[in-house]
Amino acid sequence: MSSDTRWLSTEESAAWVRLVALTELLPNALDAQLLRDAGLTHFEYGALMALAGAPERTMVMTELASRTNATLPRLSHVARRLEERGLIERSPCRTDRRATNARVTEAGLDLIDQAAPGHVDTVRANVLDLLTEEQIGQLYQIAGAVLAKLDPEERLAATSCQFSEGPAVARAG
Amino acid sequence: MSSDTRWLSTEESAAWVRLVALTELLPNALDAQLLRDAGLTHFEYGALMALAGAPERTMVMTELASRTNATLPRLSHVARRLEERGLIERSPCRTDRRATNARVTEAGLDLIDQAAPGHVDTVRANVLDLLTEEQIGQLYQIAGAVLAKLDPEERLAATSCQFSEGPAVARAG
C-alpha cells in the first residue's frame, strides 16, 4: 500500500465528473426517445442498423454481438424478442452449422427508416448542435484516444449507425 | 413528414459513433474494476462518496437521489442493500417526518477510502492519462455544453466524486 496514488487535479476532476454525468444521462435520453417513438431501445436500434448495413442485411450472431458490444446471451435474448416482433429472422448458417444468421426483415427496415429522423433529431438536439465544428473534431479525437484503450480492436468503430441520407439500405432482393 | 431531417455529415457521424461507443464501454469498465476490488458498483461508490462529502456525512434520500441521478425507488433499493452491508444507516428526519436521512458509516468510509486509489488508477488508465492537458480542457467544455441541455439544473455537477488527496472525509464525530 505505498499510497503513491496520483490524485486528480482540479481540472482533471472537473472534466471527469462531467464525463461521468454525461455517460449516465445520455443513454437514458437516447433510450427514452427511441422507446417512445419506435418501441426500440437504443441497443435494439443499433443492432437493426448494423444488420441493415451488412451485406444481405445479414450477420452471424457472434459477429453482430461483437459489433454491438453485446455478450452472446444478451444478443440471443434480444434476437428472440426482435424475431417475435417480426423485425428480424434467424436461420441456420449453411457453411457452419453451429452458426445462426440474423437478417433484418422488411418490417425491420421500415421501422428503422421511420425511427431514424427522430433519432437524428435527438442526437442533434442533445449533442451535435450544441457543439462547434471545432469541438466536434475535438470530441472525435478525445473519444478516439479513449477507445484505443477500451476497444483496441475497434469492434464498435465501424458500426452501429449509418446516418446517411435516404432509407437505411437499398432493398435489393 | 416533410423529410427535412438534417442528416449527419461524415465528421458528425464519426464523432457520434465514437461517443456512443464510449458511453457503452466506459461504465462497464468502471463497474468491473470497482466490483472486483471493492464489491461496489460505480453507482454505489458515487452514492457513498456523495454522502461522505456531505455535512454530517448525511443526506436526505431525495437529495441524494437527485445528486446521483437516481429515481427514488432505485435509491431506496440500493440504500436497503448498502444498509444490510453496514455501509450506511438510515434514520427518520427530525424536522420532516416523511423524510429519511442516509448516513455513511465508518465501515462505509473505510471501504471507499480503500477503493479510491484503485478507482483513480482506473480513471487515469482509461481516460485522463490518455489525453493531453489541452484535451482535458476541451472535454470539460464539450461535456459542459451537453450537460447544459441534459442536466440544466446541474444536479450532477457538484457531486459524485471528490478525488482530492487523503481520506474521503474528516471523521469528525
Place this chain on the structure above:
DNA sequence: CCGCATTGGTTGACGCTACAACTGATTGCC
C-alpha cells in the same frame, strides 16, 4: 381546522442483462 393535493419514501412486479450450465458442431492432434 378540515379537505385535498403534493411530497418523501417504500414495496412488489416486471423487463433486461450478466453469468453459468448445457447442447451440438467444428477443429486440432495423435
Place this chain on the structure above:
DNA sequence: GGCAATCAGTTGTAGCGTCAACCAATGCGG
C-alpha cells in the same frame, strides 16, 4: 478415425432498475 478442446448459440437463474401502487406526512386554501 477418434478423442479433446474449442466454438456458436440457447436456456435458466439471479441481480438490478423502472414503473405503478401504495402509505404517511405536510401544507395550503377555504
